[in-house]
Amino acid sequence: MPLIEVKDLALAYEGHVVAKNINFTVNEGDYLCIIGENGSGKTTLMKAILGLLKIYSGEINFGEGLTQTEIGYMPQRTDIQKDFPATCYEVVLSGTLGSKKFKPFYSKEDKKRVEENMAILGIEDLKKRSFQDLSGGQQQRVLLARALCATEKIILLDEPVTGLDPIVTAEMYGIIKRLNEEHGIAVIMISHDIAGAIDSASHILHLHHEPLFFGTKDEYLLNQAAKDFLGGENK
């Protein structure tokens, strides 16, 4: 049983379908990269997986003991209010809330989890810093640490490198790769930076309102090479 199985999924805003015929699976340890142009339905698909958007038709199933609320989610950074007063610690700590059911206060384990995840991302020294004062790359790391606190198994990242400079971008990709390889966390990453993003991916979903491709990265590269060779309509 895969972690996530998407079957004949169609998604719509107010009855207006923006993506359809989506079929793919994510297994433990996979690194799926969802690529496609702006407006092709990537964020919409991610919201459906997270349960933030009602499914229009089709289904999304969760396996291997994963429930929908145990997915670590890292939103597009622009979705977060700019002048919000919060320390990095407060932000990361809020990631543990989902696992607490009805307990009102944070436990020692929650705090330990936060320390661990901040250490993994190399942001222990940012604990007391104000979130709004950080650089883009630092903010992304904080949001990734929060996502890690919400999950054991899988993280969903929406455009994690948008607006970052090339060096910080490479660092970010490195961190994500490390989480996948060393910590065994499955990754679903959205990107429109095709060249950089697919580098460490195991699987690719190329979306343009419908999937243009789903399979392993190697298949994708062969496929692309063939298209390029034939002068096909890629791009």
Next chain:
Amino acid sequence: MSFTQMFADPMISEIIIKAILVGFMVSLCSSLLGVSLVLKRFSMIGDGLSHFGFFAVAIATTTKAFDIILNGKQISFALEFEMAVVVLVAIIILRINNSKTKGDAAIAIFSTAGIALGSIIYNVTGNNTMDVCTSLFGSTSIFTISNTDLVFTMIISLLVLAMFVVFYSRIFAVTFDPEFSKATGTSANFYNTLIAILTAVTIVIGMKMMGAIMISGLIIFPALSAMRVCKSFKGVVLTSAVFSVICFLIGFFIACRFSFQTGPTVVTIDVGAFLIFLLISKLKARKKVESI
């Protein structure tokens, strides 16, 4: 009567102590809720709720329908009635906010309708302008409250405080990032409704003293001032509470001393404090730029 004589008189000092109790709790509760409301860009909900509360007060005071004689004793359920109305309005505003009409339109509807309907009721029943003035701008420093209403007010405000403390971490989470909260199983809708209801009951218990028009000032200004000073959420929440209570106490004593109305005096102090903190933070920002 002089200021010190006022406190020496046991009758009046009892009134003053009751007033301080109510004002203290109302300032505290509204400043805590205000942080989340201001950050959600939803602080005007206080206006919508309190202005509609003016209408509810008008109904209760002119018809006296909620003053019941029991075993020869008169008991008033006016406060309970007002609370039911305002909580209902809070829920309706959130409903409309979730649908296509934008939240600020819903707030504006209740805000203006409440004042209009309330004034008409006072006109129809021929009540004097003094009543209208009091329920709009609040009581003078001599604020009278029955013992039953005082107990009710204390219970409600302690409940609001307890709820805020218990749900503090979730209130932070849904205010900072509602989408993430929803995705990880914390219902943003539930907590938005909770905050709106807590705001509604706080407004009702504070309205008589502070006035329907003034009460939302107690929600907005302490939070805005605190945000100028603190960069952590916890810091903003605590600072907002402290500012609010201090401003209330200063405002209240000035109101007593000069026989001003309490609500406008307290809000004026709140505004003054906000301007000072705004100025300080602007100067600091300027210094930072210069030093670079």
